[in-house]
Amino acid sequence: xxxxxxxxxxxxxxxxxxxxxxxxxxxxxxxxxxxxxxxxxxxxxxxxxxxxxxxxxxxxxxxxxxxxxxxxxxxxxxxxxxxxxxxxxxxxxxxxxxxxxxxxxxxxxxxxxxxxxxxxxxxxxxxxxxxxxxxxxxxxxxxxxxxxxxxxxxxxxxxxxxxxxxxxxxxxxxxxxxxxxxxxxxxxxxxxxxxxxxxxxxxxxxxxxxxxxxxxxxxxxxxxxx
Amino acid sequence: xxxxxxxxxxxxxxxxxxxxxxxxxxxxxxxxxxxxxxxxxxxxxxxxxxxxxxxxxxxxxxxxxxxxxxxxxxxxxxxxxxxxxxxxxxxxxxxxxxxxxxxxxxxxxxxxxxxxxxxxxxxxxxxxxxxxxxxxxxxxxxxxxxxxxxxxxxxxxxxxxxxxxxxxxxxxxxxxxxxxxxxxxxxxxxxxxxxxxxxxxxxxxxxxxxxxxxxxxxxxxxxxxxxxxxxxxxxxxxxxxxxxxxxxxxxxxxxxxxxxxxxxxxxxxxxxxxxxxxxxxxxxxxxxxxxxxxxxxxxxxxxxxxxxxxxxxxxxxxxxxxxxxxxxxxxxxxxxxxxxxxxxxxxxxxxxxxxxxxxxxxxxxxxxxxxxxxxxxxxxxxxxxxxxxxxxxxxxxxxxxxxxxxxxxxxxxxxxxxxxxxxxxxxxxxxxxxxxxxxxxxxxxxxxxxxx
Ligand code: SF4
Numbered sequence: 001x002x003x004x005x006x007x008x009x010x011x012x013x014x015x016x017x018x019x020x021x022x023x024x025x026x027x028x029x030x031x032x033x034x035x036x037x038x039x040x041x042x043x044x045x046x047x048x049x050x051x052x053x054x055x056x057x058x059x060x061x062x063x064x065x066x067x068x069x070x071x072x073x074x075x076x077x078x079x080x081x082x083x084x085x086x087x088x089x090x091x092x093x094x095x096x097x098x099x100x101x102x103x104x105x106x107x108x109x110x111x112x113x114x115x116x117x118x119x120x121x122x123x124x125x126x127x128x129x130x131x132x133x134x135x136x137x138x139x140x141x142x143x144x145x146x147x148x149x150x151x152x153x154x155x156x157x158x159x160x161x162x163x164x165x166x167x168x169x170x171x172x173x174x175x176x177x178x179x180x181x182x183x184x185x186x187x188x189x190x191x192x193x194x195x196x197x198x199x200x201x202x203x204x205x206x207x208x209x210x211x212x213x214x215x216x217x218x219x220x221x222x223x224x225x226x
Numbered sequence: 227x228x229x230x231x232x233x234x235x236x237x238x239x240x241x242x243x244x245x246x247x248x249x250x251x252x253x254x255x256x257x258x259x260x261x262x263x264x265x266x267x268x269x270x271x272x273x274x275x276x277x278x279x280x281x282x283x284x285x286x287x288x289x290x291x292x293x294x295x296x297x298x299x300x301x302x303x304x305x306x307x308x309x310x311x312x313x314x315x316x317x318x319x320x321x322x323x324x325x326x327x328x329x330x331x332x333x334x335x336x337x338x339x340x341x342x343x344x345x346x347x348x349x350x351x352x353x354x355x356x357x358x359x360x361x362x363x364x365x366x367x368x369x370x371x372x373x374x375x376x377x378x379x380x381x382x383x384x385x386x387x388x389x390x391x392x393x394x395x396x397x398x399x400x401x402x403x404x405x406x407x408x409x410x411x412x413x414x415x416x417x418x419x420x421x422x423x424x425x426x427x428x429x430x431x432x433x434x435x436x437x438x439x440x441x442x443x444x445x446x447x448x449x450x451x452x453x454x455x456x457x458x459x460x461x462x463x464x465x466x467x468x469x470x471x472x473x474x475x476x477x478x479x480x481x482x483x484x485x486x487x488x489x490x491x492x493x494x495x496x497x498x499x500x501x502x503x504x505x506x507x508x509x510x511x512x513x514x515x516x517x518x519x520x521x522x523x524x525x526x527x528x529x530x531x532x533x534x535x536x537x538x539x540x541x542x543x544x545x546x547x548x549x550x551x552x553x554x555x556x557x558x559x560x561x562x563x564x565x566x567x568x569x570x571x572x573x574x575x576x577x578x579x580x581x582x583x584x585x586x587x588x589x590x591x592x593x594x595x596x597x598x599x600x601x602x603x604x605x606x607x608x609x610x611x612x613x614x615x616x617x618x619x620x621x622x623x624x625x626x627x628x629x630x631x632x633x634x635x636x637x638x639x640x641x642x643x644x645x646x647x648x649x650x651x652x653x654x655x656x657x658x659x660x661x662x663x664x665x666x667x668x669x670x671x672x673x674x675x676x677x678x
Contacts, residue, residue: 003286004271004274004284004286006286006288007270007286007288007441007493007495007499008267008270008271010495010499011266011267011270011441011499011502012267013499013503014499014500014502014503014508015264015266015267015502017503017505018505019260019264019505019508019509020505020506023506023507023509023578023581024260024509026576026578026581027253027256027257027260027509027575027576028253028256028576029253030250030252030253030254030255030256030257031250031253031254031257032254032257032258032261034254034258034447034449034450034452034453035449037250037251037254037453039246039247040245040246040247040248040250040251040254040453041245041246041251041452041453041456042244042245042246042456042466043246058466094483113483113484114483116483116484119396119397119431120397123393123397139456139466139467140467141467146478146479146482146483146484146485147479147481147482150483151430151482151483151484151485152426152429152430152484152485153427153430153431153484156423156426156427156430156470157427157431173452174451174452174455174456175449175452177452178448178449178451178452179449181448182448188479189413189415189448189475190475190479190482191280191474191475191476191477191478191479191482191485191489192430192472192473192474192475192482192485193415193472193473193474193475194426194470194471194472194473195455195467195470195471195472196469196470197467197468197469197470197471198469199469200421200422200423200469200470201421201422201469202338202339202385202421202422203355203421203463204337204338204339204342204355204356204357204358204385205338205357205360205362205365205381205384205385206230206361206362206381207229207230207233207234207355207358208381210381210382210385212385212386212389213338213385213388213389213421213422213423213424214336214389214392214393214422214423214424214427215422215423215424215426215427215469215470216423
């Protein structure tokens with residue numbers, strides 16, 4: 001058995017000879033600090049309007065639906081409408097300040113992941129409604145964690161993922177997303193973090209895009225102004 | 227395949243244009259991975275400590291066998307029967323699937339492309355797009371054959387067939403096995419990039435999750451992913467970001483509603499430290515396996531992925547495989563390059579691939595081939611430099627080739643080492659020199675000259 005010390009020893013010995021300067025020079029004198037490198041990446045926008053426009057633009061490319069709604073009551077109505085159109089018989093969610101009131105009068109049975117339903121039961125629901133940690137304008141992503149957003153499976157197992165967010169959760173870029181996680185969880189980061197960018201998809205057959213490979217076929221993002 | 231790769235180039239170009247400065251972003255990505263590789267000892271230690279502090283079991287595997295044995299041990303301990311896997315080239319490298327199957331377990335690849343090549347019992351064609359060489363009719367046929375489904379020419383229908391099969395498998399699986407694209411040192415998390423959601427399901431639903439990754443996957447900080455994930459998406463598939471970029475830092479933690487009870491991380495050396503010890507070429511370990519160098523390589527486009535006979539195809543495969551498996555047996559890979567430089571140009575972490583290929587060629591020549599090979603090339607030189615000997619050899623070649631036919635590819639074949647993975651061209655029925663002479667004669671006759 002090699003074990004940690006043996007492998008780290010080999011690594012240390014290998015690194016005792018400095019890297020060839022000529023080879024290193026090929027990569028150029030790059031900016032190492034990701035904060036300084038922020039401007040090299042796609043821009044997320046400096047105002048809320050710009051961020052929202054960017055987020056909508058990318059979501060449209062990804063075929064994700066984005067709805068800007070005035071308040072929770074409107075969200076409740078929107079969900080009721082979705083339930084009717086998609087014929088929801090059972091959905092799943094988690095208890096949260098946004099999801100609870102919006103689902104209150106939906107009239108569709110709800111599995112709450114807080115109660116730890118079985119995988120087999122969770123697999124049968126038509127939609128999963130979750131909160132999120134943040135929305136990322138730069139990439140059109142939804143940032144979720146296993147701790148804050150109903151667990152690992154809720155946002156990937158049901159065929160339709162509905163995200164509820166507020167407008168002030170819309171951050172400019174991924175870096176701001178990581179900053180938020182550090183601030184919120186310190187050194188106890190959730191065991192699961194994910195940037196969700198569009199619905200599940202594949203291009204494995206002749207590079208033709210198909211939505212809903214294994215995860216959700218549909219992604220809807222409801223953004224509340226209040 | 228050519229169409230697919232053309233499509234990739236177009237989308238990637240469009241995505242690059244949305245960057246503030248793609249070139250500079252590339253340099254930042256290159257710098258992040260340089261720092262990681264040059265500080266691998268401390269960063270790996272930190273990565274493992276952080277993981278262990280939150281209940282993950284970290285196993286350090288010196289080679290493929292140790293990794294396989296450990297994973298087999300975990301599977302047996304849990305009495306596992308069904309294993310679900312999400313795409314992981316490292317497990318291809320250590321030949322994990324055959325070992326698990328030999329131990330009586332059922333192993334299913336959940337990535338659609340991987341699943342298709344698994345059903346066909348062949349190796350992935352491209353380490354990002356495993357089934358890119360297959361048209362829909364071939365895929366439909368293999369589904370018909372192995373799953374008993376109706377034929378279909380619709381990629382969506384075919385995808386849904388696989389989705390249906392897989393849903394069942396996730397729920398049954400005792401253990402999920404994944405790879406990782408990055409190992410984040412400062413927070414003890416692995417990061418997985420994917421489009422389908424199969425890796426998320428594989429790492430969420432089964433009671434046990436095992437991640438297998440090479441020691442080179444490290445990045446120093448969580449924030450570094452803000453650059454790396456976008457570079458990987460853009461270079462890998464042309465999308466600015468893939469559908470799911472997930473970080474996993476342990477088994478289910480207190481206060482969380484789901485997730486595996488056990489999380490194992492297998493850190494694999496398997497000759498990577500050998501490559502690390504080469505001060506000239508260690509930076510090839512910075513590779514983030516985006517596959518871009520394959521997509522732009524004229525050789526890959528022509529010969530395809532299977533002809534490399536390696537886990538990692540294309541330019542990067544040709545650079546690292548001789549180090550990982552021994553220079554002499556894989557040195558020919560360094561010659562399967564036109565040295566056009568398209569690979570170095572496209573690499574998101576600026577690995578100077580085509581120069582590394584030249585260095586491998588140089589090293590292969592310096593190290594010298596086997597005795598037999600040297601003797602053969604010596605004879606070859608003698609023959610080639612003397613017209614008389616050359617002419618004499620032609621007849622001998624044709625005679626030899628006839629004599630050789632019945633032995634070709636069999637145990638007794640004296641050229642087996644060479645022909646096992648290559649074809650020996652049949653000698654032309656008439657040599658160029660002979661043809662030239664005949665033509666001269668014919669033309670002279672046409673002109674009415676006396677040929678003699
Ligand atoms: S060498 Fe560069 S271009 Fe090739 S797969 Fe690795 S990171 Fe991508």
